[in-house]
Amino acid sequence: MKPFVDQNKCIGCGACAALCPDVFEMGSDGKSHVKNAAGCAKCDCKRAADSCPVGAITLK
Ligand code: SF4
Numbered sequence: 001m002k003p004f005v006d007q008n009k010c011i012g013c014g015a016c017a018a019l020c021p022d023v024f025e026m027g028s029d030g031k032s033h034v035k036n037a038a039g040c041a042k043c044d045c046k047r048a049a050d051s052c053p054v055g056a057i058t059l060k
Contacts, residue, residue: 001059002037003045009056016048016057024048032056 003023005016012030016023022039024032040059049057 006056019048
């Protein structure tokens with residue numbers, strides 16, 4: 001599974017980066033970006049996706 005962040009939906013709460021810091025990072029634009037999609041194998045990206053308050057994270 002690879003995570004994707006919808007930049008139009010992200011409100012920059014930081015929850016995903018807190019749960020999966022190897023996968024998501026907060027950018028200078030204040031939004032979450034996927035820095036290492038393969039990192040999903042080592043964390044619970046589904047939990048991160050479920051924790052996103054605006055449903056900006058999808059796993060494909
Ligand atoms: S949890 Fe959702 S809204 Fe919060 S930073 Fe991550 S993608 Fe953005």
